[in-house]
Amino acid sequence: xxxxxxFRDVSYGIRGKxxxxxxDLEVAAxxxxxxLGRSGSGKTTALKMVNALLTPISGxxxxxxxxxxxxxxxxxxxxIGYVIQEAxxxxxxxxxxxxxxxxxxxxxxxxxxxxxxxxxxxxxxLPPEEFRSRYPRELSGGQRQRVGVARALAAEPSLLLMDxxxxxxxxxxxxxxxxxxxxxxxxxxxxxxxVTHDVREALALATRIALLHGGRxxxxxTPREFLAEKSGEARIFLAALEDLPEA
Amino acid sequence: xxxxxxxxxxxxxxxxxxxxxxALSIASLIGIPTGISLTRKEAWRGAVLGITNVVQTIPSLAxxxxxxxxxxxxxxxxxxxxxxxxxxxxxxxxxxTLTGILGVDPAVxxxxxxxxxxxxxxxxxxxxxxxAPTILAGxxxxxxxxxxxxxxxxxxxxxxxxxxxxRGLASVDSSEILAGAVPAALLALAADGGxxxxxxxxxxx
Ligand SMILES: Nc1ncnc2c1ncn2[C@@H]1O[C@H](COP(=O)(O)OP(=O)(O)OP(=O)(O)O)[C@@H](O)[C@H]1O
Ligand SMILES: [Mg+2]
Numbered sequence: 001x002x003x004x005x006x007f008r009d010v011s012y013g014i015r016g017k018x019x020x021x022x023x024d025l026e027v028a029a030x031x032x033x034x035x036l037g038r039s040g041s042g043k044t045t046a047l048k049m050v051n052a053l054l055t056p057i058s059g060x061x062x063x064x065x066x067x068x069x070x071x072x073x074x075x076x077x078x079x080i081g082y083v084i085q086e087a088x089x090x091x092x093x094x095x096x097x098x099x100x101x102x103x104x105x106x107x108x109x110x111x112x113x114x115x116x117x118x119x120x121x122x123x124x125x126l127p128p129e130e131f132r133s134r135y136p137r138e139l140s141g142g143q144r145q146r147v148g149v150a151r152a153l154a155a156e157p158s159l160l161l162m163d164x165x166x167x168x169x170x171x172x173x174x175x176x177x178x179x180x181x182x183x184x185x186x187x188x189x190x191x192x193x194x195v196t197h198d199v200r201e202a203l204a205l206a207t208r209i210a211l212l213h214g215g216r217x218x219x220x221x222t223p224r225e226f227l228a229e230k231s232g233e234a235r236i237f238l239a240a241l242e243d244l245p246e247a
Numbered sequence: 248x249x250x251x252x253x254x255x256x257x258x259x260x261x262x263x264x265x266x267x268x269x270a271l272s273i274a275s276l277i278g279i280p281t282g283i284s285l286t287r288k289e290a291w292r293g294a295v296l297g298i299t300n301v302v303q304t305i306p307s308l309a310x311x312x313x314x315x316x317x318x319x320x321x322x323x324x325x326x327x328x329x330x331x332x333x334x335x336x337x338x339x340x341x342x343x344t345l346t347g348i349l350g351v352d353p354a355v356x357x358x359x360x361x362x363x364x365x366x367x368x369x370x371x372x373x374x375x376x377x378x379a380p381t382i383l384a385g386x387x388x389x390x391x392x393x394x395x396x397x398x399x400x401x402x403x404x405x406x407x408x409x410x411x412x413x414r415g416l417a418s419v420d421s422s423e424i425l426a427g428a429v430p431a432a433l434l435a436l437a438a439d440g441g442x443x444x445x446x447x448x449x450x451x452x
Contacts, residue, residue: 053361078363088358092376101362151362 002065004029004159004191005050010059012045019045021215023059032185032192034202036237037212043195044085046212047161050193051080063159078102081152085163085195087144089136095121095147096132102155120150123180125173141168146177160192166201178204199237203227211237252426256411260430263407266325266400267393267434270332274393275386278337282344282382283370292345299338307396310334311403328397328405335396336389343385347378380450387442394435398427 003026010023020042027033035043048054049061052073060067063076081102089098099117108116118128124146136144145168152160166174178201185192196202202209203223211218211226213233221229229235285292305313310331314321320330351374359369375382401409411427414420 051361053357074363074365076363077361082358082361084354084358084361086354088354088361090355090358090373091352092373105363105368 001029003027003062004064005193006062007046007049008060008062010046010049010056010061012042012049012054012057019215020049020056023215023217025210025217025220027191027193029191030189031207032194032205034194034196034206034209035212036196036199036202036209037233039197041212042215043197043212044163047163047193047195050159050161051077051082078106078155079157079159081155081157081160083145083148083152083160083162083165085167087136087141087148089144089147089151091136094133094135095126095139096128098136098147099150099154101151106155108155116154117150120153121147123184124150125176125180126150142170142173145169149177158190160190160194162192162194164195164197167196174201181205199241256426256430259406259408259410259427260434263394263397263409263431263434266328266332266397266405266407267390270329270393270397271336271386271390273329274333274336274340274389277333278340278385279344279382282341283348283375285341285345286348286374287366296342296345299341302334303338307331307335307399308402311399315403323404325400325405327403328400328407331403332393332397332400336393339385339388339392340382341385343388344378344382347381347385348374350381351377380446383442383446383449387439387446390438390442391435394431394438398431 005025005027007023007025010020011018012020012023023046025033025046035046037043045054049056049068050063052068052071055069060069062068063071063080068076090101093101096114096117099120100113103113103116117132121128121131126143126146131139131143131147136147139147145165149162149165152162152165166177169177182205194205203226206223208220208222209226210220211233218233219226219229221234226234227238229238281295285295302310311327314327314331315323321327355373355377356369359373364372397405397407398409398412400407401413408427408431411423415423415425415427
């Protein structure tokens with residue numbers, strides 16, 4: 001089957017600095033591929049290539065078999081749910097309007113949007129009666145992030161890009177949302193590309209883990225294979241997890 | 248205060264307000280769209296801001312003088328006055344439109360793009376609402392200075408409260424000067440307060 005997303009020999013740089021080097025990666029339809037890597041390793045950059053916020057310097061990113069250069073970027077972006085690292089909510093919109101952005105751009109009917117918004121807010125643990133009409137500045141960082149997740153899911157995209165969606169959450173809420181994510185995943189057919197620097201989160205959620213190091217893809221492995229890695233960047237991440245001195 | 252004087256003050260104040268309102272409306276109609284297009288065309292920014300800046304530095308009496316001999320926009324009368332006032336009001340409106348839009352949080356703009364908004368949708372749904380308080384502040388500054396500058400319009404037959412001031416200067420009659428200056432100052436204060444209030448309404452969603 002055709003991969004939902006494919007990076008083919010993609011390189012990217014900014015101001016003479018190479019950020020991604022000869023990046024090759026396929027994300028199969030329905031899988032949750034986790035991009036793991038240290039801060040600055042190029043995870044966000046790779047994600048932004050998928051919805052054409054960035055264009056490769058060389059190589060191509062294919063979405064559903066078509067290079068992003070050939071997609072109408074507006075259509076492409078409306079089909080892809082995107083959770084932004086800093087949430088990026090619209091400060092002049094209420095929570096409900098923020099979640100409704102893409103459905104509204106797609107011209108959904110009012111009633112359908114309202115029902116969808118309430119459903120999503122409950123799912124991410126924000127009771128709609130309480131949160132619907134608040135503004136982003138009236139939320140905590142973690143609550144904003146959850147609105148960001150609800151917004152990305154709103155238009156029922158088949159493709160999800162999630163950039164550290166649970167980054168600003170306390171461990172308990174984080175665990176709740178991870179479990180909710182796993183439960184959702186068993187019922188949906190979405191493909192997700194999920195960014196994190198937390199190896200524990202990667203192991204819990206991934207069907208496969210792609211490990212980035214300095215703009216290069218070091219390994220792509222299932223969580224089980226990843227745990228068995230004996231060397232390189234993977235070992236360093238695992239050592240941090242086990243709190244062992246580095247081998 | 249004799250009834251005739253009161254009557255004249257009311258009439259010239261009305262004339263003054265019309266002059267300022269017309270000039271401000273035209274300056275906004277030119278300045279806001281120009282400011283918006285400058286946010287999209289970085290190459291033009293320096294040149295356009297430079298020209299409006301230079302216009303701003305021409306002493307107002309001199310500018311009115313320069314305009315008189317020009318065809319269509321010049322001559323003696325209201326039209327010349329309005330043209331000069333528009334030229335002055337343009338800079339603060341243009342500059343604030345530009346800085347207001349460029350000042351919108353880049354993460355918010357990026358998220359508008361990432362949600363699949365077109366350029367127009369991004370402008371009207373995100374950038375303009377968030378820049379509105381800054382743009383209004385530009386209009387307010389333009390309003391206050393235009394109310395003052397408009398008193399000079401009387402020199403080219405533009406009417407308004409400047410009529411008192413020039414008459415007072417000619418006859419060395421300070422009460423005439425006050426009859427023009429005091430209402431002009433009060434108008435400026437009222438405009439500042441009124442537009443400031445609207446601005447604050449916009450700042451709170
Ligand atoms: N606009 C930019 N200008 C200059 N350098 C940039 C820009 N965007 C990214 N970079 C650089 O590219 C590299 C990769 O950035 P990227 O945002 O992809 O990292 P990341 O893996 O998402 O990190 P983090 O976990 O901290 O979010 C970093 O070294 C960063 O400094
Ligand atoms: Mg990042």
